[in-house]
Amino acid sequence: MTEAPVIATPGPAPAPGPRRGARWLAVLLVATIAVGGYLWVTTVRWQHNAAQWEQKARAYAEEVASLRMQLDAAGTELQAARDQLRTATARITDLANEKAQLGDENVASQQVLDYQTQVSAAAGTVASALGQCVSGQEQLVGYLKEADQYRADDLRRYEDEVNALCDEAEQANEALQQELRP
Amino acid sequence: MRRPGRALLALGLAVGLPAGALSGCGVLPPLPEPVPSDIVPTAPPVALSPAAGGDALSPDGFDAVERMAVRIRNVGCEELSTGSGFAIDDHTLITNKHVVADSRDLEVSTYDGHDIQVGATATAALADLAVVRTTDPLPSYPELAETDPGPGDPVTVVGYPAGGELTVTEGQVMGSTRDPLNANLGEVLLTDAPVEPGSSGSAALDDKGRVIGVVYAKTADDNSLLVPLSTLQDMLADDTAFTPAKGC
Numbered sequence: 001m002t003e004a005p006v007i008a009t010p011g012p013a014p015a016p017g018p019r020r021g022a023r024w025l026a027v028l029l030v031a032t033i034a035v036g037g038y039l040w041v042t043t044v045r046w047q048h049n050a051a052q053w054e055q056k057a058r059a060y061a062e063e064v065a066s067l068r069m070q071l072d073a074a075g076t077e078l079q080a081a082r083d084q085l086r087t088a089t090a091r092i093t094d095l096a097n098e099k100a101q102l103g104d105e106n107v108a109s110q111q112v113l114d115y116q117t118q119v120s121a122a123a124g125t126v127a128s129a130l131g132q133c134v135s136g137q138e139q140l141v142g143y144l145k146e147a148d149q150y151r152a153d154d155l156r157r158y159e160d161e162v163n164a165l166c167d168e169a170e171q172a173n174e175a176l177q178q179e180l181r182p
Numbered sequence: 183m184r185r186p187g188r189a190l191l192a193l194g195l196a197v198g199l200p201a202g203a204l205s206g207c208g209v210l211p212p213l214p215e216p217v218p219s220d221i222v223p224t225a226p227p228v229a230l231s232p233a234a235g236g237d238a239l240s241p242d243g244f245d246a247v248e249r250m251a252v253r254i255r256n257v258g259c260e261e262l263s264t265g266s267g268f269a270i271d272d273h274t275l276i277t278n279k280h281v282v283a284d285s286r287d288l289e290v291s292t293y294d295g296h297d298i299q300v301g302a303t304a305t306a307a308l309a310d311l312a313v314v315r316t317t318d319p320l321p322s323y324p325e326l327a328e329t330d331p332g333p334g335d336p337v338t339v340v341g342y343p344a345g346g347e348l349t350v351t352e353g354q355v356m357g358s359t360r361d362p363l364n365a366n367l368g369e370v371l372l373t374d375a376p377v378e379p380g381s382s383g384s385a386a387l388d389d390k391g392r393v394i395g396v397v398y399a400k401t402a403d404d405n406s407l408l409v410p411l412s413t414l415q416d417m418l419a420d421d422t423a424f425t426p427a428k429g430c
Contacts, residue, residue, distance in 0.1 A: 035210070038210060039210065042210070042211050042212075042213055045213050046211070049214035049215075049216075049217055053217055056217065056221070085243040086243070088243065089242070089243040089244055092242075092244075092294050093293070093294075093348055094347070096291065096292075096295030097346060097348075099295045100255070100264075100291055100295070100342075103255060103291075104255065104262060104264065107255065107257050107262050111260065111261070115260075
């Protein structure tokens with residue numbers, strides 16, 4: 001038996017419409033699923049990331065709050081220290097001034113004391129001179145009572161010496177009185 | 183016959199390209215970077231500056247202008263007087279000639295009451311100025327300004343008016359004038375900074391704390407007279423300007 005030759009006659013090309021559209025639809029579906037998957041993964045990652053940042057932010061916020069409290073406390077202490085320093089410096093200035101005034105008074109008192117010592121010494125000298133004057137005059141009076149026993153020029157010379165002594169004592173006394181006069 | 187390679191390629195392109203391309207183009211958000219373990223900067227963010235209200239640092243809370251002022255007690259043979267002065271280096275004081283005149287002993291004390299031992303004293307013939315050398319070191323001293331001040335410039339006077347507390351007064355330079363006391367060669371400065379007897383020898387400072395003059399007198403209308411900085415500098419530069427002071 002002889003097989004009849006098969007003659008393939010080219011038939012009409014398959015219609016591209018429905019099958020090709022289905023293929024592109026499938027591709028689009030897969031792409032959409034892929035993009036959706038990517039977005040889902042991205043969202044999850046960002047959520048996780050955001051949670052970590054929030055946790056970190058809250059930790060730093062607590063640290064900031066703690067540091068603010070420490071800063072406030074330190075600021076208060078610093079202000080108190082400044083106030084104390086201001087008080088201390090004012091006190092030091094007062095004490096330095098008190099010391100200076102006491103020093104001035106001490107020096108002034110010493111000068112008054114020195115002056116009084118000098119005046120006292122001068123008064124003593126004047127008193128002594130006046131005493132010598134009086135003694136000389138008493139002596140002169142005694143000599144004059146017995147004038148016939150002495151030479152006249154000796155008596156005159158003694159009288160001059162007594163007068164000079166008394167004049168000096170009188171001048172010293174006058175100077176002292178003038179010095180003591182207010 | 184259908185070729186499976188083409189379908190796979192299309193699938194791959196369909197899966198890979200959209201996400202990658204759209205993400206790369208910025209249409210889709212990128213994946214986040216991992217959160218760093220520590221975000222605290224290692225370097226200080228800004229240069230630290232003094233806290234508000236903080237003044238220049240001082241070893242004991244006193245200003246530099248107070249630390250360089252001294253009180254001078256002139257113990258004469260018969261009377262006592264006080265004046266002011268200021269340091270210009272570790273062992274040198276500037277004051278007025280009339281503050282140290284007719285002295286048997288000079289006693290110098292600082293802002294905090296410390297006594298300073300005094301050495302030689304020299305006075306100027308042509309200005310009411312004197313230089314006092316100290317054997318003890320002085321706590322602080324200011325710079326000298328570069329030029330004399332002009333009218334309107336601020337002036338600060340630091341001294342011991344009436345021999346009392348250390349006092350800081352402020353005013354302005356009014357101008358220069360002939361010395362009404364004829365104690366200084368050339369012109370002197372007139373300011374409205376308040377001074378009193380005892381302020382003589384005080385340093386007059388500019389707004390930067392530099393010396394611009396030395397107080398030496400007060401006028402009848404309560405202004406103050408200064409030996410200007412230029413005169414002070416001329417005298418200090420002249421070796422023959424100061425001669426040893428004569429005591430009483």
